[in-house]
Amino acid sequence: MSMLVLDLQEKHIQTLERAAHDRGRSINEVVAALVDTITVQENFDASYDVTSDPLYTIQARDAVAPADLSRNADYYLYGAGQ
Numbered sequence: 112m113s114m115l116v117l118d119l120q121e122k123h124i125q126t127l128e129r130a131a132h133d134r135g136r137s138i139n140e141v142v143a144a145l146v147d148t149i150t151v152q153e154n155f156d157a158s159y160d161v162t163s164d165p166l167y168t169i170q171a172r173d174a175v176a177p178a179d180l181s182r183n184a185d186y187y188l189y190g191a192g193q
Contacts (some may be wrong), residue, residue, distance in 0.1 A: 127142070
C-alpha cells in the first residue's frame, strides 16, 4: 500500500468527513470507493502497468549543491541584494 497526501479545500475535507461518518467508514475507505467508481465509469484499463511509463522510470541524478541552498535559495536564484 502507498501513502497519498492530498491538499484539499476545506469544503472538500468536510464533505469527505461527513460522507465517511454517514457511512460508518474511514475517509480512506470513502476515497478508495470513489477511485473504484471512477475506474468503472471511465473504463480504465486495469492491466496498464504504470511502471512501464517513461515518467515513472526517470532516474534521480545526484548534483553538487551548496550546503546552505535551502536557507539561501533566494540568494542563489536572484543574487545578492534581493
